[in-house]
Amino acid sequence: MHRRALGFAVVFVLHMLWSGTAIAAGAAAGAMPSAMDERVRACTSCHGVQGQGLNNDYFPRIAGKPAEYLFNQLSAFRDGGRTYPPMGYLVAFLPDEYLRKISQYFAELQPPYPNADQSHVTPAVLAAGQRLVMQGDPARKIPACIACHGERMTGQQPGIPGLLGLHASYIAGQMGTWRSGTRHALAPDCMRSIAVKLTDKDITAVSTWLARQARPADPRPAPASAKRLPLACGSQPQ
Numbered sequence: 001m002h003r004r005a006l007g008f009a010v011v012f013v014l015h016m017l018w019s020g021t022a023i024a025a026g027a028a029a030g031a032m033p034s035a036m037d038e039r040v041r042a043c044t045s046c047h048g049v050q051g052q053g054l055n056n057d058y059f060p061r062i063a064g065k066p067a068e069y070l071f072n073q074l075s076a077f078r079d080g081g082r083t084y085p086p087m088g089y090l091v092a093f094l095p096d097e098y099l100r101k102i103s104q105y106f107a108e109l110q111p112p113y114p115n116a117d118q119s120h121v122t123p124a125v126l127a128a129g130q131r132l133v134m135q136g137d138p139a140r141k142i143p144a145c146i147a148c149h150g151e152r153m154t155g156q157q158p159g160i161p162g163l164l165g166l167h168a169s170y171i172a173g174q175m176g177t178w179r180s181g182t183r184h185a186l187a188p189d190c191m192r193s194i195a196v197k198l199t200d201k202d203i204t205a206v207s208t209w210l211a212r213q214a215r216p217a218d219p220r221p222a223p224a225s226a227k228r229l230p231l232a233c234g235s236q237p238q
Contacts, residue, residue, distance in 0.1 A: 050111035061165040063109040068159035070103035113165040113215035121208045129209025143230035155221035171207035186234030
């Protein structure tokens with residue numbers, strides 16, 4: 001009961017604060033925000049006004065990702081598949097219908113991508129990252145990232161996310177949570193089965209290479225494909 005009460009209090013207070021900020025900003029600009037803009041104010045305060053993400057490890061880009069993927073993540077935060085207390089409190093009591101509306105809202109946005117990471121990385125590390133992303137490692141039964149996330153790495157409908165526009169530290173952190181089991185999906189959990197085969201050097205190489213890639217000409221997720229994924233994934237239709 002204490003957690004439930006605290007969750008309600010957090011949601012209510014944050015909603016009031018963010019709604020007031022949104023109304024003031026809208027009035028100053030001469031236009032009031034839409035009802036859906038108001039509903040997602042708690043999201044945009046951390047993930048950016050258009051879901052473009054912020055310059056830190058905790059608030060990634062969510063704009064333009066497939067709606068089904070975003071819904072799966074929101075329901076995972078709500079139901080325990082992913083653990084991050086602020087997100088858990090915000091969605092703890094929201095029904096599926098509400099989460100789907102939020103997901104569709106951000107799926108339809110395509111704000112500019114951040115500048116590609118230009119920090120110093122050795123050519124050997126980048127080459128290793130590119131090889132794993134584009135070719136995988138058949139000897140270790142590690143499929144290429146593009147085999148699921150699309151040749152343009154922008155994701156695939158209906159529920160596979162893009163890999164671009166994210167910070168290397170965020171990508172590495174998420175791979176670490178898959179590997180440790182603190183993040184999981186419906187069985188068979190294909191991402192965990194891949195992550196446990198990756199070394200720390202593999203994760204560093206993949207995350208740094210991805211973070212250095214420029215925005216694609218067409219950032220939209222690829223259409224759904226009848227081609228089977230290299231691994232069975234419980235969260236994806238087969």
